[in-house]
Each structure stands twice: as C-alpha cells, then as structure tokens.
Amino acid sequence: MSYADVVIETRSDNVDNFFTYETGDLPGLRVGSKVIVPFAQERAKRSGYVFALHEELQPELEGKRIRRIEAVCEEESLTAEAIEVCRWMRRRCYCRYIDAARCFAPAGKKPKREEAPESSGGKGSVGALADVLTDSANGALAAAPLPVPAPPLTLEQRRAAGRIVSAMEAGRSEVFLLRGVTGSGKTEVYLAAAEQALKQGRRTIMLVPEISLTHQTVERFVARFGAERIAVLHSALTQNERYREWIRIRGGSVDIVIGARSAVFAPFEKLGLLILDEEHEGTYKSDMSPKYDAVEVAVKRAKAAGAVAVLGSATPSIVSSYRARQGLYRELVLTKRYNTTPLPNLTVVDMRKELAGGNKSVFSEALYAAMLDAFAARKQVLLFLNRRGWSSFVSCPHCGYVMRCERCNISLTYHKSDNRAVCHFCGESRAVPEACPSCGAEGLRYYGLGTEQVEERTKEAFPERTVARMDLDSTKTKGSGKKILRDFSAGRTDILVGTQMIAKGLDFDNVAVVGVISADITLNIPDFKSPERTFQLITQVAGRAGRREERGSVYVQTCLPEHYAIEAARSHDYEGFYRSELYFRETLAYPPYTDVIQITVFSEREDVCAGGAEAARRAILARLGEAERPRLLGPRPAPIAKAGADYRYHLYLKAEAARRRVYEAALSELKRKINTDSAAGYRIMIDVNPFSLM
C-alpha cells in the first residue's frame, strides 16, 4: 500500500499537520500534487497538497480509519522544490504549512467560465505590460519591441557575468551579491545571466522592489528577449488575469517572470536563475502574513531548485554583505560607472553652524548658491526630505506639551493643506486647538520640517521658478504622480521637492543639484537600521545628480555631520560604512549577529493582553533559559494601527543567529500552545526581523 502525507486547506490555527491518506492508484500523484480529499465529518470535500509519499503506514496510525485521496488537480499542483521551500518557510516565518503553500498556489481567482483561448499571450501578458510601460513616467513605449542585441560589456561587467555564467554552466547553485555603484550597469549583468539561463532551457525570476518605479529595467528585458516569453506581474492585473498568468507561467510558455516580492513564488518548473534588483529594499519584506523576506525565500528557492541567485544593489544590506563575507555568497563588485560619468561631488553642510551664523532658512548658503548656479545653467534641482506634511510636531512653548495620537502615542504631523494634525501611523487627524490642552496658554507652535513646508519656502526663496512636490499626499489621486514626473522630465518644473519617492530608480537627464534638506530625520528614527537606511538613501538620492558626462553636486544638510553614516556617504565609502555598522551591530546584538524576533500579543481586552504578554515572557524564559533575559525586551504596549483593532503588546527577542533552530522550536511551540487555547483570550503573532520596530 502507498500513502501520502497531505496538508489540508483550512483557516484554523489548530490544523497544521500532515494527514495520511491512501493514494489508491491515482496517476501522476507526486510530492506537490494538489489533491481533493474527504475530511472529518464534512460533506464538502477539501483540497490539500501532498508533502510526502511513503509505502509504510506510520505506526501511530495503525487501527485508524485511513481514507483515500479522491482526485488530483494537476493544473494547480506545485513542484517538489516548492514544497521543500514551504517546509523551511513554516519554521522561519512561524506560519503553517498551508500558509506557505498558498504563497506558491495560483494567485487570483479561477475565471468562472473558460473563455475562448486567446492568440499568443493574451491581455495578461503583453497587453497589460504595454499598459504599464505606456503609463510610465518617461512615457517611452515599446509597442512590439524587437529583440535588441547585447551591447559590448565593460571588463568589470564581463568578469561579473562570467562568474555567474560559469556557475550556471557547471550547475552549481550559488548566490552572488552584485555590488555596483549607480550607473555601473548591473542590468547588463542581469541580462547576460538571463541569456545563459535561456540557453540552458531554464527559467528566470527577476524581482524588483516596485514594478511602477522600475519600468526602465522591465523595458530592457523586453527589448532583449521580446515580450512573448516574458510575464510581468504587477498590481494592475485583475484576479482573473492573475490566475491566467499563473497557469501560463506553469504551462511553460514563459521564460522570464518580472515582478515585485510575490513573484518569487512564480510556478516555474525548470527554474535556473533568480535576480533581486535593489536587494537592500525594505519592500522585499512582506507586510502580510506569512511575513517572509523575499531575499531569504529566493536564496532558499535557488538552493532547492539547484538555481543561481543574484542579489544586486549599489548599497547592499549589511546582512547580505556579512553573509557574502562569511563565504555564503560570492561577492562581485562593479566600481566604474558605465558611461564614465564621475560620481557626484557630495558636500555635507553643518546646519548648527548655519544657525549660529544667523541662517534660519531651509537652505544652507552653499545649497542656495548651488541652486542659483544650476538655474543660471538651465539645470534642474531635486530637494529631498523624508517627511511629508508641514511640520513634524505641534507643541506648546510654555509647558512642552506635544500633540500625540491618542491611540498610537506618536506625535502628530501638522498638514497645512487641510489644517489638521495627522497621525502618520494610523491616519487619524485632529484640528489644532487654540489653547494648549495642558496649560491653557494660547498659541501652539509648529516644529520640524516637512515637504509641504519645504515646497512653500522654496517658492518664497525662488519666486521666479516653478516648484512641484511629490509625496504620498500629492500623489493620492490616480495619475497625479505620473504627471508630476512627466512635467519634471520635460523641464516644465525647475525644482522637485519630495520624499523617498523621488530617490528611487528615476533617471533625470538635467538634474545638476540634489539637496538633502535634512538627513537627520532618517538618522534619528529610533531603530537600529536607521544608519543603514540613511546611508542608502543619501547614496541613492545622490545618484540622481549628474547624468551623461556632467558631474552633479549633492548637498547633505545635517546637525550630525560627524555621524559615520553621513561621513561614509560623503566619501562614497561603502566599505567604511560596512565596518563601522558591523561593529555597532555586534556590540548591540543586532542582525546579522542575531535575528530580531517580534512577538505581538493581541486581545480585545487590555488587561488580558498585558497579562498574556507577561505570561509569554515568562514562558520564553522558562523554555529558553534565564540567560535570555538581557536579550528579551518588553513587553510594552504597541502603537495601534487602525480603528477597532485589538490591544497589542510587543516583546522583542534578539535571537542568536547560531541557535536559530532552538528558537524556532521553542517559539513555534509557544505560539501553537497559545493560539489553540480557546480559554486564553489572547493570541500571538511572530515576525522575524520586522520591517520596523514600531
């Protein structure tokens, strides 16, 4: 007799194990098969996935009723390699088998009625792709692009591509970390690798942080390989289109999938290559359950599929660089800019000195002068500030009262456009009171800069120039973001003020000056990743200055000019930054030396929640030992994100990377115990290395 271990489709937290069924003599049944099975006393049949096959019945099941698999659904079945990744995801993400399997399962809904088969591709691929490209900022579009041959590569590019290609030729499953300064031609290396995969009859997954900001990369893949064999997965696809694309990819008529985070689960059978562009980007971390990191999934999937992974960035994450230097990844470096444009000249301006010298304006003297020069030369200027709104907090100058969100306990940002104080965490807003609610004094004051205010100050300082602003608020209506970028690209705007939205991926030809209005905002966020983010953001936004043969200039305004992140960004010194940062990470027990595990306890009742969090803390110490005490932080109440949400408490555990399995065993057991205890009144969630510690 032959048996299959099946993971059943269910929403319940209680059911996260294998159920053994007789296979009967179903043709095509294998690990990964989607199957239809009877379950419990239910009338309706359930679906599930085969995780293992065996000939002998497990001894503990002797005497139990063993039922039979009713059918196999071949067209929605997964690969054995996907199942292997699911087993890993369950441990790493503290999710259930079925949650991991659902990531690999067809996205979207099966169309109700089968439509007549469309000729080549269908709207899901080429048509929708054209939509994305025509909507793009620069408007360039490729209707039926003809394959473009590869341009000659530089020596560095050839070397990097050569090492990837030879690993692929030899069938070695390796991970490459490709560090290349902005403009060094990483995309050509990706294309060379994809060409090799194609030559070997294997498929490629290309991940980008956000599809709408990466149309240029997409266009180059389409130009090189043609649209018919490429599927672009993007948010504009409908549920039906999504399903059709999944089937099309699985059916083998696609060689290359390009998409955001979730495309890492694309249902390829002969996967040969995974590319992650801008691998340091936070968008690779899922914000929904299961909270996977697409970089980790890609590395795991490459190993399971015997494929090669290429992680590319100008500023690789500290974790990835560390792994490379531990020998887990091969490091490839591109130091020269493709078109020999020199790196921009970066000046750090000490804003304390400006203030001491009587300059209270938004612009340092140096930035102001550089802007005047740029305009004289008919050039454009980008001004970057990573905070939207008018001012970062509203405070009483008499007693120090600060307006805070009642639910989230974070300070409210004043937005002048709608004259309200807004919580950037939950979105709630309030009018600013006439008098201080604390001491009764009249006249609350606005402190700290936001893009709204920078825009207004810029208009005041340069009244003869046109100024536009691009941030979450100015791009809320559909198409407005694209219009802002089009106007700037076409030269109809002289100055573009914006948040990190303007730092990424966009290529402008005529920008001579980039001003970072205040680098301190990102630097002062109380999160261990803030120096890393600051270094990456400055490096990225600096990459927008100067194109072609002209050298751009960048002015970084800060009150902390001696900070190592600022200093390293100034001298384009990735190595120096890496060394300093690694030292702090080791001293303070942060990644890559540990995993920061966020444990969220939630309940309808605050006292139950607080009690549950305390109980969880004690259970962790009991299970993992008192030695963990200094690595276990909290519990403390979490900011509440949305109306009607449960009360939430956070615990953080800095878990030694070397003992990962020990933590996985202990915490998954704890989670299961609590979440299946119907009397507990609270539940827990676990997020490994969360995007933010808020």
Added chain:
DNA sequence: AGCACGCCGACT
C-alpha cells in the same frame, strides 16, 4: 425522560 445549549476536541 427529553431536549436545548454550549463547550471541547478530533479531523488521517
């Protein structure tokens, strides 16, 4: 005794 209701736990 007969039945409604709610909680518990198994589901292969």
Added chain:
DNA sequence: GTCGGCGTGCTC
C-alpha cells in the same frame, strides 16, 4: 474551521 459528542440544566 466545522461538526458531532457529551455534560448541564431546564421543562414537561
């Protein structure tokens, strides 16, 4: 999650 089993307690 879902359903049946079973214990409790009310009603006839």
